[in-house]
Amino acid sequence: xxxxxxxxxxxxxxxxxxxxxxxxxxxxxxxxxxxxxxxxxxxxxxxxxxxxxxxxxxxxxxxxxxxxxxxxxxxxxxxxxxxxxxxxxxxxxxxxxxxx
Numbered sequence: 001x002x003x004x005x006x007x008x009x010x011x012x013x014x015x016x017x018x019x020x021x022x023x024x025x026x027x028x029x030x031x032x033x034x035x036x037x038x039x040x041x042x043x044x045x046x047x048x049x050x051x052x053x054x055x056x057x058x059x060x061x062x063x064x065x066x067x068x069x070x071x072x073x074x075x076x077x078x079x080x081x082x083x084x085x086x087x088x089x090x091x092x093x094x095x096x097x098x099x100x
Contacts, residue, residue, distance in 0.1 A: 025056045
């Protein structure tokens with residue numbers, strides 16, 4: 001008789017855990033990822049924008065060889081952010097423009 005309450009409770013808990021990882025990037029990070037301090041070993045990054053600047057996302061970190069150097073970058077809101085080794089942070093890629 002007690003199993004009639006435990007089994008539905010466990011099923012409901014699993015459903016809520018699954019849905020929380022879809023609804024919240026914080027929950028998804030908690031359940032599916034671990035923290036990494038070295039950028040070279042990182043594979044994903046969680047981005048939390050300023051208020052009214054979009055929604056939080058988990059983006060994949062990519063690497064590419066450019067001029068015999070590793071370029072570490074990710075795409076967020078159709079913008080490319082590249083790792084700056086001297087500043088130890090990602091910077092938005094600026095495209096050349098001409099003003100007249």
